[in-house]
Structure formats: C-alpha cells, structure tokens
Amino acid sequence: MLHVLPLNDEQSHLLSDSCWCGPTVNWVDPETGRVWACGTAMVVHNAADCREVSEQVTQEAVDPTRKWELVFD
Numbered sequence: 140m141l142h143v144l145p146l147n148d149e150q151s152h153l154l155s156d157s158c159w160c161g162p163t164v165n166w167v168d169p170e171t172g173r174v175w176a177c178g179t180a181m182v183v184h185n186a187a188d189c190r191e192v193s194e195q196v197t198q199e200a201v202d203p204t205r206k207w208e209l210v211f212d
Contacts, residue, residue: 141179142210145186152184154212160185 142162144152156164162184167174175181185191190205 140212141181143183144208144210145184146206146208147204149187156182158184
C-alpha cells in the first residue's frame with residue numbers, strides 16, 4: 140500500500156487502513172479512473188491538526204514544516 144502521511148503531526152500514524160485518523164483508501168487512480176497497478180491501494184491519512192482543511196481553502200500549506208510524505212509498506 141502507498142500511504143500519504145502528514146509529517147510533524149500532533150499524533151503518530153499507523154501504516155494501516157485502520158489508523159486512528161480514519162484514512163480514505165483509494166483503489167482507483169482519481170486522475171485516470173484505472174485501478175492502481177498490482178492491486179496497490181493509496182491510503183490517505185487525515186492530520187490531527189486539520190491542515191488539509193486549511194490547504195483546501197487557501198491552496199497552500201499553512202506551515203512549511205507541515206508537509207505530507209509518501210510511504211510504501
């Protein structure tokens with residue numbers, strides 16, 4: 140699985156689709172509409188500090204240390 144994790148979050152995240160943050164699991168690439176290669180899923184975690192809400196409104200990161208990282212497990 141590919142995990143999209145918030146860096147420097149207020150709580151640690153589990154590399155699992157059952158993480159405390161209630162991540163969204165995407166089996167289909169939203170841009171192409173195709174299933175991800177080899178049955179891989181993209182697990183998008185939610186930040187405890189709600190940074191994704193601010194990013195959606197302002198279209199930019201609130202704090203440069205509050206980025207996202209991609210992790211394969």
